[in-house]
Amino acid sequence: MNHTKEHIYSLLAQVTDPEIPVLTILDLGIVRDVICTQDNAVEIIITPTYSGCPAMDAIAFDIKLKMIEAGFTQVKITYTLSPAWTTDWMTEAGKQKLKQYGIAPPIERSSRLNKLLFDQDEHIPCPQCGSTNTKLLSEFGSTACKALHQCMDCKEPFDYFKCH
Amino acid sequence: MKNQHLINSVLHIADNALILGQRNAAWCAHGPILEQDIAITNITLDLIGQARNFYQYAASLINEADNKNETEDTLAFLRNERDFKNLLICELPNGDWAQTILRQFFFSTFQQLMYQKMMHSSDNQLAAIAAKSIKETNYHVKWISEWVIRLGDGTDESNQRMKNAIEYLWNYTGEFFIAADYESIDVAGLKNEWLEKVKLVFDEATLSIPENKFMQTGGKTGVHTEHLGFILPEMQSLQRNFPGVEW
The missing domain is CATH 3.30.300.130 (Fe-S cluster assembly (FSCA))
Incomplete structure (x- = not known):
């Protein structure tokens, strides 16, 4: 074959x-x-x-x-370990599917990832209602690739697929 | 000889990550609140993953040199105290949350600087593992630094606990920067930058760097505290009871 x-x-x-x-x-x-x-x-x-x-x-x-x-x-x-995996390689279709599934997709390019201490937290758009009035609940979530956020408008907590 | 130095240095870095990971894993289901329980165990998962990558590389080097059959598992589960080359700070008891946080802060801050050097190693595999690991460590440093500040600049109780943790752990930080004969990374050269990073966070946390200069050493050459002798039988209990067993 x-x-x-x-x-x-x-x-x-x-x-x-x-x-x-x-x-x-x-x-x-x-x-x-x-x-x-x-x-x-x-x-x-x-x-x-x-x-x-x-x-x-x-x-x-x-x-x-x-x-x-x-x-x-x-x-x-x-x-293979090199080059190291980055969320930049996630497809657009994949990001849309994540959002529909209720997980906020990574929002920016990893090269723009803030590495500084004491930086302001990102306001990740809520995958349920789209509001950016959201806050970080915990840097670490249910898997290594996710963090836990909450929407202050619709009040739903949600997973965010971290930029990496 | 050059190869033996390389093997020892890879084992040293793997042992650091494994032993600290084993220590932190004991927080699983015992963290102060659920989110932080998940956080410290997620950091542990990254450390164990990094340890696996280094052990796999060490095993391939050993097998190539000595025609042996080592694997990541034999290196983790079939070696004894004197064979382990981890830093003493990694094997110390967890103590309270302040002591665990401060230890992880000292270690992650060092690990970040060490990986920055290793990313540019002429050894391609070490460079690849470092480039992968540092993305995880950068995230740890951010989280852990915020916790040092929260506890140091928190209540009288949390501030006192951080001071106690500094008193207990400080003498074990010197070992980061005292190179063993097998180390090729210039760890001594990382000391000033490490101190600057620690001071930046300590200033925010209203904590100060101690004056005392005496530093404990020995871990890198296999001379450990009594604590490692208790960690290993627990971590290795399955292989000690059923040698060679596989799932």
């Missing part, structure tokens, strides 16, 4: 993040390359989001499963 790169990417587009199932691994920008070595052999190169993200092992397993289902007999998952 002959597999094109496009075909493999269309398969990868069916693998989702176990913590945020509306996002595919392509939306997240963690697939760095695909190498078809032989007819039924493929190497998928992925990069972790956060160093300790426990979803990575599950994602690698799901990729393997998806490829085996599609007829590959040899599947190799390779991790």
Whole structure:
């Protein structure tokens, strides 16, 4: 069987993040390359989001499963650390899906990330009502990639996918 | 020899992250409030993830040099006290929330400066791990600095607890900057910048840097406090009871 790169990417587009199932691994920008070595052999190169993200092992397993289902007999998952993953690689479609799911997407480019101490907190638009009258509740949230905010208008607390 | 130095320095950095991560993990379900319980354990998750990357690299170097079969797990779970090269400050007890916060502040501030150097290492793998890790550490430094200020410039009680924590921990900060023979990063050269960063936050927190000069050392060469001897049996209990067991 002959597999094109496009075909493999269309398969990868069916693998989702176990913590945020509306996002595919392509939306997240963690697939760095695909190498078809032989007819039924493929190497998928992925990069972790956060160093300790426990979803990575599950994602690698799901990729393997998806490829085996599609007829590959040899599947190799390779991790690469450089260049370091950034939320800049998240697709626009992914950001829209996050918002509809109730998670505020990262709002700015990581290069503009404020690194200074004592900076003002960002006012992240509420994914429910769109208000920017929001506040940070906690820098750390339910997963490594999220922080907890609250809308002061509709009063709903919400997760924010941190700029990284 | 050059390779052995590299292996030891990678293990030293991995051990710092693992042992401090193991310590902080004990806060899980015991944090002062839910959000901060989640915060300190999220920092722990980053530290353990960084430790894994360094251990994996160390294992590949060891296996290449000695034809061995080390893995990240054997390095974490099958070594003894004298083999661990972590800084003494990482293995000290958590104490109260002030002591945990201050220790993480001292450590993260140092780690940030160290990663800034390591990002430009001629060793590609070290540079890659550092460039990845520093994004996490930058976030830790911001959160932890705000907590030092909140507690130092808080109530009489929280201020006193921070002073007690400074008294207990200060003598363990010198070890950051005293290089072991295997270290290639000029850690001594990071001292002034570290002191400036600590002073900036301490000024806001109405805290002062102690005068005392005596500094504890030994961790980098495997000479530890009595505390590491209690951390390891707990952390390694599964492998000690069932050698080689896998899930």
